Amino acid sequence: MRDVAIVSFAQSGSLVDIAASETQMLLPVINAAVERSGIARADIGFTCSGSADYLAGTPFAFVANLEAVGAWPPISESHVDMDGAWALYEAWVRLQHGDVDVALAFSSGISSRSDLREVLCLQNDPYYLMPLWADHISLAALQARALIDAGLATEGDFAEVVARSRRSASTNPFAQLSGDVTVESLLAEPYTAAPLRAADCPPITDGAAAVILVAGDLAREVCERPAWIRGIDHRSEAHYPGLRDLTRAGSARLAGEQAGVGTAPVEVAELSACFSHEELLLSTALGLGDDTEVNPSGGSLASNPMMVSGLIRIGEAFRQINENGRHRTLGHAASGPCLQQNLVCVLEGDS
Amino acid sequence: MTDPAKTEDEGGPIRFMPQLISLDYTVRTNPVAEAFGAALADGRITGHQCPNCHLVYAPPKGFCPICTIETTAEHEVPVADTGMVTSWTVLTPIQYTGQRERHDYALASILLEGADGTVGQQRLLEIPLDEIRLGLKVAAVWAPPNQREADDRGYGLGTAVDGWRPTGEPDAPAADYREHTL
Amino acid sequence: MAERCAIVGIGQTHHRKVRDDVSLAGLLREAGQRALDDAEMTWRDIDAVVIGTAPDSFEGVMMPELYLADALGCAGKPIMRVHTAGSVGGSTAIVAAHLVQSGVRKRVLTIAFEKQSEGDTTWGLSGGRSGGVGAGGYFAPHIRAYISRSGAPEYVGWMVAVKDRLNALKNPYAHLKVPDITLEMVRDSPMVWEPVRRLESCPASDGACAMVLTDEAGGDRSPHKPAWIHGTAIRSELGQFPGRDPVNPKGGQDCAADVFKQAGITDPRREVDVIEMYVPFSWYEPMWLENLGFAEQGGGWKLTEDGVTEIGGDLPVNCSGGVLSSNPIGASGMLRFAEAAMQVRGQAGEHQVDGARTALGHAYGGASQFFAMWIVRDTKP
Numbered sequence: 001m002r003d004v005a006i007v008s009f010a011q012s013g014s015l016v017d018i019a020a021s022e023t024q025m026l027l028p029v030i031n032a033a034v035e036r037s038g039i040a041r042a043d044i045g046f047t048c049s050g051s052a053d054y055l056a057g058t059p060f061a062f063v064a065n066l067e068a069v070g071a072w073p074p075i076s077e078s079h080v081d082m083d084g085a086w087a088l089y090e091a092w093v094r095l096q097h098g099d100v101d102v103a104l105a106f107s108s109g110i111s112s113r114s115d116l117r118e119v120l121c122l123q124n125d126p127y128y129l130m131p132l133w134a135d136h137i138s139l140a141a142l143q144a145r146a147l148i149d150a151g152l153a154t155e156g157d158f159a160e161v162v163a164r165s166r167r168s169a170s171t172n173p174f175a176q177l178s179g180d181v182t183v184e185s186l187l188a189e190p191y192t193a194a195p196l197r198a199a200d201c202p203p204i205t206d207g208a209a210a211v212i213l214v215a216g217d218l219a220r221e222v223c224e225r226p227a228w229i230r231g232i233d234h235r236s237e238a239h240y241p242g243l244r245d246l247t248r249a250g251s252a253r254l255a256g257e258q259a260g261v262g263t264a265p266v267e268v269a270e271l272s273a274c275f276s277h278e279e280l281l282l283s284t285a286l287g288l289g290d291d292t293e294v295n296p297s298g299g300s301l302a303s304n305p306m307m308v309s310g311l312i313r314i315g316e317a318f319r320q321i322n323e324n325g326r327h328r329t330l331g332h333a334a335s336g337p338c339l340q341q342n343l344v345c346v347l348e349g350d351s
Numbered sequence: 352m353t354d355p356a357k358t359e360d361e362g363g364p365i366r367f368m369p370q371l372i373s374l375d376y377t378v379r380t381n382p383v384a385e386a387f388g389a390a391l392a393d394g395r396i397t398g399h400q401c402p403n404c405h406l407v408y409a410p411p412k413g414f415c416p417i418c419t420i421e422t423t424a425e426h427e428v429p430v431a432d433t434g435m436v437t438s439w440t441v442l443t444p445i446q447y448t449g450q451r452e453r454h455d456y457a458l459a460s461i462l463l464e465g466a467d468g469t470v471g472q473q474r475l476l477e478i479p480l481d482e483i484r485l486g487l488k489v490a491a492v493w494a495p496p497n498q499r500e501a502d503d504r505g506y507g508l509g510t511a512v513d514g515w516r517p518t519g520e521p522d523a524p525a526a527d528y529r530e531h532t533l
Numbered sequence: 534m535a536e537r538c539a540i541v542g543i544g545q546t547h548h549r550k551v552r553d554d555v556s557l558a559g560l561l562r563e564a565g566q567r568a569l570d571d572a573e574m575t576w577r578d579i580d581a582v583v584i585g586t587a588p589d590s591f592e593g594v595m596m597p598e599l600y601l602a603d604a605l606g607c608a609g610k611p612i613m614r615v616h617t618a619g620s621v622g623g624s625t626a627i628v629a630a631h632l633v634q635s636g637v638r639k640r641v642l643t644i645a646f647e648k649q650s651e652g653d654t655t656w657g658l659s660g661g662r663s664g665g666v667g668a669g670g671y672f673a674p675h676i677r678a679y680i681s682r683s684g685a686p687e688y689v690g691w692m693v694a695v696k697d698r699l700n701a702l703k704n705p706y707a708h709l710k711v712p713d714i715t716l717e718m719v720r721d722s723p724m725v726w727e728p729v730r731r732l733e734s735c736p737a738s739d740g741a742c743a744m745v746l747t748d749e750a751g752g753d754r755s756p757h758k759p760a761w762i763h764g765t766a767i768r769s770e771l772g773q774f775p776g777r778d779p780v781n782p783k784g785g786q787d788c789a790a791d792v793f794k795q796a797g798i799t800d801p802r803r804e805v806d807v808i809e810m811y812v813p814f815s816w817y818e819p820m821w822l823e824n825l826g827f828a829e830q831g832g833g834w835k836l837t838e839d840g841v842t843e844i845g846g847d848l849p850v851n852c853s854g855g856v857l858s859s860n861p862i863g864a865s866g867m868l869r870f871a872e873a874a875m876q877v878r879g880q881a882g883e884h885q886v887d888g889a890r891t892a893l894g895h896a897y898g899g900a901s902q903f904f905a906m907w908i909v910r911d912t913k914p
Contacts (some may be wrong), residue, residue: 059588067416074784077769096635122595438674441727467775496669
């Protein structure tokens with residue numbers, strides 16, 4: 001594989017109930033990512049974006065976002081109706097051809113204008129599951145319950161994940177929820193969907209993020225500490241929760257293996273664990289031990305712009321190398337009910 | 352959407368069961384569209400002029416998509432409520448759920464004086480459908496002041512203008528509209 | 534150097550107004566199974582799946598790759614979903630090709646689909662708001678501008694409509710079949726979006742299209758003659774800005790120039806044997822012939838008028854019947870790409886162009902602002 005590195009990352013931060021249009025929200029973020037890369041916009045050879053029409057409630061919502069990229073003269077560009085992490089994956093694939101050296105991946109999502117517990121029901125099988133209106137929080141609660149029933153976790157474990165997320169988020173200016181909360185106070189809160197409480201579930205966040213990818217030596221020229229993509233893979237598993245062993249994140253394990261997570265120690269893992277119990281599932285699936293710091297940004301429990309959260313995780317993993325001098329990190333993205341689909345990206349700095 | 356009654360009448364197995372899905376979305380008018388709407392309520396059309404390429408966008412977007420730089424109230428410029436037809440079509444409305452149009456009508460792209468881009472899908476009034484032509488000079492027919500609402504997305508002129516009527520001036524030459532099909 | 538990519542399996546559904554005999558997943562599997570059968574492979578042989586479809590609101594399923602994962606054998610596999618408006622079928626094939634050309638995957642199944650009967654497309658296009666003009670209402674002004682600029686006689690639009698519908702009679706999968714179609718019938722059909730008449734417009738279809746793409750070794754082992762990809766290109770441009778020309782968009786010009794360059798084509802009019810292009814309204818045939826460089830400005834309609842674009846002509850366009858005969862929106866672009874590949878594989882049956890060795894697949898979308906194209910040949914690049 002051709003060496004490809006992330007050299008620049010920008011994010012909007014946690015916007016809450018934003019009034020601006022998605023395009024207006026995106027424009028300064030893309031500009032910042034391009035500016036930080038030190039690469040001229042005209043030198044970007046491939047652009048890929050991620051978003052979801054159903055969040056915007058408008059078909060072809062992504063078309064307007066093209067206005068934030070500067071698509072004139074015409075650019076080589078594609079779009080996935082998925083989290084921006086998959087846009088980054090497509091950009092990485094494109095850079096493997098050898099004829100293009102610079103790519104831009106970005107994504108955006110406004111989660112605050114619809115009821116996600118309604119809208120995300122439409123991700124389910126339209127014939128047999130959707131009519132039940134089983135929402136994503138209820139399905140997540142079933143998975144959390146499965147973990148407890150199998151003796152793999154307790155509600156206290158969930159609360160500890162939340163407390164650590166909030167604590168870590170205190171140093172992340174882009175987080176939405178942060179601060180010191182005790183496990184006891186969390187456990188005293190009422191259930192949202194038992195065994196999950198409100199704090200076990202992600203906040204409603206609007207936001208955008210952008211990443212610049214560069215191949216080969218050019219990455220070292222433009223960036224003092226590029227983060228090289230050493231492995232990236234994504235996997236799905238069966239859609240029906242009933243067909244799966246909910247106590248395991250099987251497709252996360254597979255993606256992690258394919259991305260080579262276990263071949264060397266991981267210093268920092270940024271996981272798209274939107275629900276507290278998902279972090280436990282993912283840490284196990286990816287084989288992360290006590291020597292791995294998980295979600296120093298606070299993760300998706302502290303800020304969760306839909307369609308952007310996964311790309312931000314990879315961006316945060318990049319920052320750990322680029323700004324904090326770490327050597328090996330990983331970013332993870334997920335999609336669908338009960339962690340159906342997972343993407344793992346392993347990054348390394350120059351040693 | 353298949354008519355449920357029809358599948359039952361055929362006496363065969365039911366192939367379709369209509370399931371109407373209703374989702375609620377909050378509509379937020381973005382700040383740029385809101386300022387534009389306030390001007391419309393006042394009977395004025397405004398645009399943003401890009402400080403870099405100097406093109407005037409009406410309605411304003413809050414940025415120049417070509418230069419990818421943000422524009423704000425300080426880049427606001429007035430635009431006339433007169434212009435010319437640069438393209439049009441006559442529609443026979445398809446009666447989908449929620450459609451309110453019942454009869455053939457004309458929609459045009461209109462290049463306003465003082466703007467560089469056209470405003471799309473504008474209703475043409477006071478002219479027989481077969482007399483519409485490229486370069487036709489038109490003026491806005493404003494809705495009553497209390498009915499002028501901007502589009503929340505900042506597209507078009509919302510409900511501020513009922514449509515456009517011919518001014519009677521001579522048509523613009525082809526060179527004036529050829530590059531403004533949109 | 535990128536890996537060579539071969540098309541070793543192609544399948545499509547019978548496109549109909551309503552395919553109520555299959556579910557959404559069943560529709561994709563019908564096309565997918567045919568492509569696998571053609572490649573003499575099973576679902577297990579596939580490394581990754583790439584699906585494409587137009588807006589989710591057309592069927593009411595958000596991010597359908599999640600629901601479809603089971604039916605497409607994706608438990609434990611990668612699946613992704615592309616969405617680039619009307620060009621999506623073409624872009625999806627290109628994303629799949631890139632997975633192979635990059636060396637990341639060896640055997641990729643790609644499927645594009647639309648089941649228009651399970652939703653309300655015109656409602657979907659308007660986002661539930663009144664006053665939605667549909668695609669025809671949007672494109673009609675561009676068509677008018679083309680007619681005004683080129684001075685083309687109005688019967689050129691009727692000619693394309695007749696030609697593509699006659700071609701569809703030779704395609705067992707085509708949706709709209711009008712055996713007795715004549716210029717007069719098109720002329721006398723109702724005006725829907727002036728100057729577009731009903732019979733100059735595409736139908737609404739349920740349908741899917743699938744292809745199996747492999748690396749060079751896979752192409753060498755292919756049980757049937759493969760098609761080889763000689764170039765892929767995509768371009769996007771802003772939908773609306775002062776001075777933009779939607780009649781002859783620069784994105785389409787650039788995309789064509791790029792794909793021809795990759796394939797070493799310097800004189801497309803002579804070197805391309807057959808074209809499958811995205812023509813949802815009849816006038817787009819002459820418009821795109823000019824935009825892609827097959828005719829000079831204002832001269833595209835003369836190729837149509839002279840019969841050059843008929844199956845017996847020297848630059849046949851849309852031998853399958855095209856989008857005018859079958860329009861499962863999300864799949865329409867991939868059908869163009871697949872039909873181009875079928876021609877160079879000699880697999881097109883009654884609508885086969887004799888000796889076709891170089892073919893162009895073309896798709897466009899949005900406000901004539903998204904373009905996807907590929908060049909396929911019967912020989913390796």
